Amino acid sequence: MKRDLTPLFAPRSVAVVGASADPSKWGNVLARGALRGAHRRSVFLVNRAGGEILGAPAYPSLEDLPESPELVVVSVPAAQVEHVVEEALGVGAKAIVAVSAGFGERDEKGRDVEVAVAERVRVAGAVMLGPNCLGVFDASEELDLGWSALPAGPIALVSQSGNLALELARLAVAADLGFSRFASLGNQADLVAADLVDSLAVHEPTRVIALYLEDFRDGRALVAAAARATVAGTPVLLLSGGGTSAGARAARSHTGALVSNVRAVGAACRAAGIVQVATPKQLVDAAQALLSPGRPKGRRVAVYADGGGHGVVASDVLAAAGLELPRLSESTEVALRAHLPDTASVINPVDFAGGGEQGLASYADVGRLLLEADEIDAVLLTGYFGGYGVDTPALADEELAAAGSLADAAAETGGTLVVHTTYAASPTAAALRRGGVPVYGDVESAVAALALLAGRAPAGEPLTPADVDLPPLEPPAPGYAEARAFLADVGVPLTASRSVTTREEALGAGSELGYPVALKAGELLHKSEGGGVVLGLVDDDALGTAFDEVTARLGPQALSVERMARVEEGVELIVGARRDPRFGAVVLVGLGGVYAEILDDVAVALAPIDESTAERLIRSLRAAPLLDGARGRKPLDVAAAAHAVAAVSRMAAACPRILELDVNPLLVTQHGAVGLDARIVLTGV
C-alpha cells in the first residue's frame, strides 16, 4: 500500500510542539526552520509555558491553535509523546514528525509505546516519521524542519544518521549538487524506507534517491519500491551500515536495529538495481555520475590531457578498474592531428603536449572528435583543464567558453564524458557540471564514475527474483537422510546412496553402488568434524572396517553409504540458501573445494530465481571460466548446475521454516551436476 506523504512534505500548516527559545535546543532549530516557511503556510509554535518564541506567539497546547495543523512536529520529553500525538490526531493532523527519542521501550504495563503510537497514527489515517528522527526538508515547498543547511538540488536523501546526512550535504555542495527532499527516518515505527522511496519516485524534482540505512525493516518491500523507482528512471543509491561484524555491532548499538547480513543486502541491491556504495564520498560521486545523461554502451575509454603524466596515471587507473583503452582509429588520429601541435600524441591517451596553451578551444574540439569516434564508448578528460583561468585570469573567459562547447559536444553527440581536474572547485568545473558533465577532483573518482556508468561496478544488471506463486512447502523432518530425500524431491540430484543400519546392509550397499564408496554418520550436523565421514573405501574389507569403527565410536545408528564421485573430473560449487530476517530467502552459489576460502567467490540473489537467472548468477562468479573449459578442458554442464540452484532457491522461498540449507559440494561435470553432501537447518529445531 503506497502511503500518501503529501501532508509530510507539503503540508498546508505546521505546528512545532516543544518549540524553544533556547538556541542550543533542537526545538529552537525546528521552530526557526518552520518559521522560514511562514510565507507558504501557517506555522504555529507550541510550548506549555506559552509566551513568545522567536517573535511568534507560543501556544500552550495543540488544542489552543486557531486552525488545525496538517503536520505536527513533536519534540518533547519521551513521557509526553503519546499524549501529544493523541492530541495531534485529535485536532486532525495528517502527518507527525516524531523527533523525540527514548520511548521505544516498554512502559510499566509491558506495552511497547512506540508500536502503540504508530498503530494509533495508522488508525487515524495519518503518517508518522520517527520517532528518534531529526526532521524533514522539501526544497521546492520551502519546508525546513531542522535542515536549512541543505542546498536545493536533484538528490532526495533518506537517512538514519544526522551527521552522515551533514557530510553528504557538504560533499554534494562541493560537487555543485543539492537536495530536493530530506527525511530523517529514525526508528521507522510507522513510515519505513520503502514508503519514502515510493513517494520520492514520483516526486518531480527528485532525480536520484540516496539512502543511508542501518535497519531495512521489510526488505522485500524496499526492494520492490527501489526497483519501481529505478525502472521509472530514478536511480537509487544505498549506503548501508553494518556490513561487517564490527559494523553490525556498531549498528546494533546505534538504533537497536537487527542488521541484515551483508550478502543479503548485496542480493537485495542486485535484485532492485540499487547502486550500493561504501562511503559518503562514493555516494555523492555516484550521484553526480548518475545525474549526467551519459550511458556508455561498452567499456572502451579515450583519455585526453595536456601533459603525458596525467594520461599515463589515468590509463593505469582505468585498466585497474576493468575498463579498456583501445588505440584510436586512423581516421580519428588524422582528425585529431589537425587540432594539436606536431609534438602531441594522438594515440590513446591523447597528450596535447603543451597544445592547451595554443588555444583552449582545442579541449572542446578534441573532446568532440573523441565523443564522435565509433571505436570509443566514453571519454575522460584529466589533469589541468580548469586551472588555466585560475592560474592565468586572462584565460578565464576562453576556458569557460571551451568548457561550454565541450559540454555542448557531450550533449549533442549523446556521448559519455567525465572530467577529472586538479581544479574541481573552479568556475570552469562548475560550468561543465551545469552542462551535465560530471567533474571530479581526483582521477580515481572519475574512473569509478566511468566504471559505474559502463556497468562495470555495482550494481550491474539486476538479478530479479522470479515473480511466481509458490505453494507453501512442509519442511523435512530433521536428519541427513530426510534432507537428502527432500532435496531429491524438489529436483536437486544427489549422488546415489543407501541408508544402512547393519554391517551386512552396508556391504550390500557397497556392492550395489560400486566401489569406491563413502560412509557417513547421518545424524551429525557437521559430520566431518565429528569424524563421521570416511571417504574412498575401495572394497568390502575397507567398508566393513570403517563401519565397525564408526559405530563403535559414535554408537549404532543409521549410516549412509554413498557412491564416490570423481571430483577431479569437474568443478565443485557450493549451493545454499539462508533465510534473512529482513529480506527473506536468499540463494547463494560459490566456488567449492580447496580454493573456496582463498577465492571467497560467492554470488547471491533473492529467492526464488528461475533457471536463466541462476545461470547468470553462476556465470557472475570469478571462477566461471573454469566451468566453460579453462585450459583446454571440455565445457561443463552449467545448465544442470543452474537447474539445481533454481530448485534450491524455490525450495527456500516456499519453505519459510528452512533457516539454512547447503548442498556442498555440488559437483558439476560435463554431463550433469550432482550434490555430494547436504545439510538443512530448520527454525525452532
Place this chain on the structure above:
Amino acid sequence: MKRDLTPLFAPRSVAVVGASADPSKWGNVLARGALRGAHRRSVFLVNRAGGEILGAPAYPSLEDLPESPELVVVSVPAAQVEHVVEEALGVGAKAIVAVSAGFGERDEKGRDVEVAVAERVRVAGAVMLGPNCLGVFDASEELDLGWSALPAGPIALVSQSGNLALELARLAVAADLGFSRFASLGNQADLVAADLVDSLAVHEPTRVIALYLEDFRDGRALVAAAARATVAGTPVLLLSGGGTSAGARAARSHTGALVSNVRAVGAACRAAGIVQVATPKQLVDAAQALLSPGRPKGRRVAVYADGGGHGVVASDVLAAAGLELPRLSESTEVALRAHLPDTASVINPVDFAGGGEQGLASYADVGRLLLEADEIDAVLLTGYFGGYGVDTPALADEELAAAGSLADAAAETGGTLVVHTTYAASPTAAALRRGGVPVYGDVESAVAALALLAGRAPAGEPLTPADVDLPPLEPPAPGYAEARAFLADVGVPLTASRSVTTREEALGAGSELGYPVALKAGELLHKSEGGGVVLGLVDDDALGTAFDEVTARLGPQALSVERMARVEEGVELIVGARRDPRFGAVVLVGLGGVYAEILDDVAVALAPIDESTAERLIRSLRAAPLLDGARGRKPLDVAAAAHAVAAVSRMAAACPRILELDVNPLLVTQHGAVGLDARIVLTGV
C-alpha cells in the same frame, strides 16, 4: 658514486640563458623566479638581444657576465643548447638545468647530442638536470626556478611530469603540507632519479621523498638509493606511470621511455621499502600519514565518533581494508563511561550519542583513553569533529583547545591517531595537523592511511635481494633437454626423464621410469600448443602409439619420456625469472594449475634472494594457506619450494643472457618440490 648536488639546489650564483620579457614564455617565468632569490645570490639574465628584462640587465652571452655563474639554466632553442652548455662549462658552471627539449635526437652526423652533452658535463665535473625539464626549487635556499607555486614544507618532489607536480602541490596545500625541494627530471641524460634520492636523503628539511617516474634508468641504483633513504628514516613514495599496457603506451609516447614491467617495479618497491601509490591523491595522503609519528604495532583499531552512522561506516571500511576492530576491555569501557552520556556506546566503535555537545573536551579525553588502551594499536576519530567551530562559532575556541589536547595525547602516549572529518579544511583540522595528526576529508583515505601505517598496505616488509657475489654463469645451449639439465645443475629438481630418439628407447624409458609417463617433443618452445605433449600414457602400447603419432606429425627428433607426477597430491606453483631492462633479474612465484589465471596470484622480488626470503615470497601468496594444509590436508614442503625459488633467482642473477625462465609447474608435495616442465629463453636467440 654519489653526486654533489649543492651547486644545483644551493648555488652561490645563477644565470638564466634564454630569459625573456614575454610573460607567456617559460624563460620569463624562470627569470622572475630567479630574481626572487637575488637577495640570496647573484642572479644574471642572459638574452642574445641584450637590453633589460624585468628591470635587470640582460647580458648577450654567459661570457659577458661580471662573475662566473655556479648554476646555469638553459632555456634556448634546441639547436643552441650544445653551444650554451659548452659556454657554461667554459665559464666554470658546476650545475646545468637544461629546460630546452628536442635535442634527444641524433644530429646530421648520427651523433646523439643529448648523450654527448651529458658526457661533456660529467667530464667537466659538473651536473646537469634534464634536458626537457621544468626547473628546480629549494624552499630554504629560496631558489625558485619556475616553481614559485610550491609552498614550503617537508616533501621533496622529483617528477617527470610538470602538471602532475602541480596537482601534487595543490593536494599538499589542501592537506597543510608543502615542499622542501622540487626537481623536474626531464630526460635524465646526466642526473637520474637515484642521484636525486641520494641527495635528498641527507637534506635536513626533507622528511619524505616523493617520486613520479616513467623511466627508471638504472633501476638497481634507484633501489639502492631508496633503501638507504628509507633506512635512514626518510620514506620514499613512488607514483609510477605505465603500469598497464595502455599506461605504458602513453609513457612511451610521452618521454620515449622504455617502461619497466609493472611487476618489476613492484619488486623494486618491495626491495627498497618504497611505498608505491597509483594516484596523486594517494601520494599526498600517504605522505601525510608517513610524516606523522605513529607506527602501530598491530592492526587493532578503535573508532570513535559522535553519531552512530559514522562509526558504522568507518567500521565496515576498516574491516574491508584488513584491519580489526576488537571489542574494548572492560576497564577501558568503564573509563570511557565516565566521559560520556549514559546513552553513549562504549563498545568499539565508540559512539558519543550526542555527548560532543555536552563538552568538546570529551573528544580529547576519549581519544587519550583509547590511545592508552593496551588492546588497541591505533585510533580513528571519524565524522563531525572539526565542524563545531565552523557551524557554531561560539564553540570554535573550545574545539581548538580539544584538538590541541588530542594531538598532545597522541604525542605523549606515542600512539597512532588518524582523523577523518567532514570539515578537513577547518582551523581545527589544521591544528590537529600541526600537532602531527594526519587528517583526511574522506573516511576511505583515513582508513588507507591506517592500513599503510599498520603495514597492511604497500609496501609491507622489504624483500631485500641477497648481497652476494655470484660468479657469472654460462647459459645452457638452446633446447628442452639442455634447459632441464641446466636447472638440475643449479639445484632445481625436475621429474625423472629420459631423452629418447627411437621407439625402442622410448619403451625402455617407460619401463625404467614406471608408468604412467608423459611424452614431450623437446624442441618446441610452447610444446603443448604444438601438440608436442602427450600426458598419462599408462603402458607400452599407449606410449608406443603416442611416439609414432608425434614423430609422424612433427618429424623425427629427440623426445623426452617423463614420469607423471600425482598433481592431486600437492599444489602446483609457477616459478620463473625475467630480465627487466631497468631492474635486472626479477624472480617470480605464483599459483599454478587451473586456478592460476582466475586468482592471478603472483609475487615478485629482485633476484637473487636467499632461501628465507624465498619462503617469505611464497608465503605472501594469497594461496599460501593451501601449502600449510588447508581443509585438513597435511602441510606441504614449503622449504623445498623455497629452495627451488632461491636457486632460480641465483641462476637468473648470475646469467644475464637468460631473458625468461619458467619452471611450470613446480609441484610442491609433502616431501619435496619437483619441476614438471621448464623453459628458458636466451637473449639473441
